[in-house]
Amino acid sequence: MKTQKISEAVVRRLPIYLRYLNELQMNNVSTVSSQDLGQKLDLNPAQIRKDLAYFGEFGKKGIGYDINYLIEKIRQILKLDRHIQVALVGAGNLGRALCNYNTYLRNDMKIVALFDAMPAKTGEVINNLVVLPMDKMKSVMTELGVRIGIITVPAAEAQNVANEFVACGIEAILNFAPVIIKVPPDVRVHYADFTTELQSLAYYLD
Amino acid sequence: MKTQKISEAVVRRLPIYLRYLNELQMNNVSTVSSQDLGQKLDLNPAQIRKDLAYFGEFGKKGIGYDINYLIEKIRQILKLDRHIQVALVGAGNLGRALCNYNTYLRNDMKIVALFDAMPAKTGEVINNLVVLPMDKMKSVMTELGVRIGIITVPAAEAQNVANEFVACGIEAILNFAPVIIKVPPDVRVHYADFTTELQSLAYYLD
DNA sequence: TAGATTGTTAATCGATTAACAATC
DNA sequence: TAGATTGTTAATCGATTAACAATC
Numbered sequence: 001m002k003t004q005k006i007s008e009a010v011v012r013r014l015p016i017y018l019r020y021l022n023e024l025q026m027n028n029v030s031t032v033s034s035q036d037l038g039q040k041l042d043l044n045p046a047q048i049r050k051d052l053a054y055f056g057e058f059g060k061k062g063i064g065y066d067i068n069y070l071i072e073k074i075r076q077i078l079k080l081d082r083h084i085q086v087a088l089v090g091a092g093n094l095g096r097a098l099c100n101y102n103t104y105l106r107n108d109m110k111i112v113a114l115f116d117a118m119p120a121k122t123g124e125v126i127n128n129l130v131v132l133p134m135d136k137m138k139s140v141m142t143e144l145g146v147r148i149g150i151i152t153v154p155a156a157e158a159q160n161v162a163n164e165f166v167a168c169g170i171e172a173i174l175n176f177a178p179v180i181i182k183v184p185p186d187v188r189v190h191y192a193d194f195t196t197e198l199q200s201l202a203y204y205l206d
Numbered sequence: 207m208k209t210q211k212i213s214e215a216v217v218r219r220l221p222i223y224l225r226y227l228n229e230l231q232m233n234n235v236s237t238v239s240s241q242d243l244g245q246k247l248d249l250n251p252a253q254i255r256k257d258l259a260y261f262g263e264f265g266k267k268g269i270g271y272d273i274n275y276l277i278e279k280i281r282q283i284l285k286l287d288r289h290i291q292v293a294l295v296g297a298g299n300l301g302r303a304l305c306n307y308n309t310y311l312r313n314d315m316k317i318v319a320l321f322d323a324m325p326a327k328t329g330e331v332i333n334n335l336v337v338l339p340m341d342k343m344k345s346v347m348t349e350l351g352v353r354i355g356i357i358t359v360p361a362a363e364a365q366n367v368a369n370e371f372v373a374c375g376i377e378a379i380l381n382f383a384p385v386i387i388k389v390p391p392d393v394r395v396h397y398a399d400f401t402t403e404l405q406s407l408a409y410y411l412d
Numbered sequence: 413t414a415g416a417t418t419g420t421t422a423a424t425c426g427a428t429t430a431a432c433a434a435t436c
Numbered sequence: 437t438a439g440a441t442t443g444t445t446a447a448t449c450g451a452t453t454a455a456c457a458a459t460c
Contacts, residue, residue, distance in 0.1 A: 431447090432444090
């Protein structure tokens with residue numbers, strides 16, 4: 001596990017491996033080859049082997065990868081072997097929908113705080129979480145040790161929310177608002193914009 | 207506009223350009239340079255010029271790009287100059303949330319049909335759309351001319367829904383379920399999985 | 413042992429960036 | 437005209453794929 005810079009493409013594939021490995025584990029499969037994985041995930045087997053080899057020698061020649069062991073390793077790499085606390089701002093339709101993934105995320109990640117700027121929303125309960133006003137953000141996030149923030153507010157407010165997250169010392173942001181946000185270089189931002197996704201799909205229609 | 211194969215990366219950036227151009231248009235800005243765009247969108251100006259040049263000469267040397275004209279052109283390229291009908295399967299929390307984007311999508315794309323396998327959901331009304339049972343899919347989709355399908359069902363059912371979409375002659379699918387689906391090569395699939403997105407973010411925590 | 417499959421190097425492929433002549 | 441900015445070629449950078457010795 002050298003301090004080599006791992007490309008973003010590699011990091012993005014790890015959760016996909018993990019997802020399928022979990023499925024295999026549930027089906028009591030004990031071993032899997034890069035060939036099998038590639039077939040199932042529409043990826044080149046050599047790429048999968050190379051991705052994993054960046055982090056260590058996890059497989060056995062002639063056999064493949066032990067599923068339990070590989071799951072454990074990928075979880076370590078992704079830092080999912082600890083509990084990671086997540087906060088969400090924007091208790092609209094999308095925000096509510098995401099809160100319901102808490103069950104799916106299980107141990108690793110959990111939305112532990114929910115904020116909304118509209119006073120009317122304050123106090124509402126969504127999936128066991130009480131909607132809090134924005135001015136509680138700093139204290140609540142510090143207390144709960146939140147490290148990742150999710151933005152599900154309208155585009156016009158996304159930058160403000162990002163600023164507030166940054167002021168609270170957030171380390172990474174997942175932004176669902178359809179706008180590019182500016183943050184300091186040490187804060188990682190990923191985008192999850194449904195509308196651009198749909199629009200790029202349209203290109204491929206005949 | 208030669209029949210050169212355009213890379214996926216380019217196609218994915220076009221909606222992002224479009225989004226910001228629309229914002230500029232609303233603010234009555236008339237012209238923009240690749241420099242300005244690059245700064246705002248965190249992209250290299252040369253890349254933006256190159257992306258656009260794949261499709262034609264849209265700019266003016268010494269001036270930049272006329273915003274109205276460029277919007278029109280990008281909309282043509284993405285085939286957003288027509289109405290594109292979209293169907294959604296899975297009227298859960300996420301599905302409902304997405305239905306509310308109809309207003310945002312405005313002219314170009316519209317969710318026009320909503321299906322769910324659970325009989326209990328049938329007949330429910332979400333954002334002016336009635337939830338229909340799966341056995342109505344073929345006839346409704348043919349009648350409405352649906353070309354793109356969205357999947358927001360649990361992972362275990364996603365492949366079945368994809369199969370049904372394919373049987374209805376769907377051309378492209380946006381899959382929110384956390385699983386890789388198999389479709390014929392002429393059907394385009396994009397993924398929008400919130401959980402893998404969050405998990406890859408975790409990697410970048412210190 | 414024979415067959416299978418890894419880890420890794422080398423080859424290929426593709427995407428991004430720099431540079432600059434053309435020109436508004 | 438002088439300054440700005442495009443479109444495009446060439447250079448760079450990075451990611452994917454092929455190939456194969458090592459070995460279970």
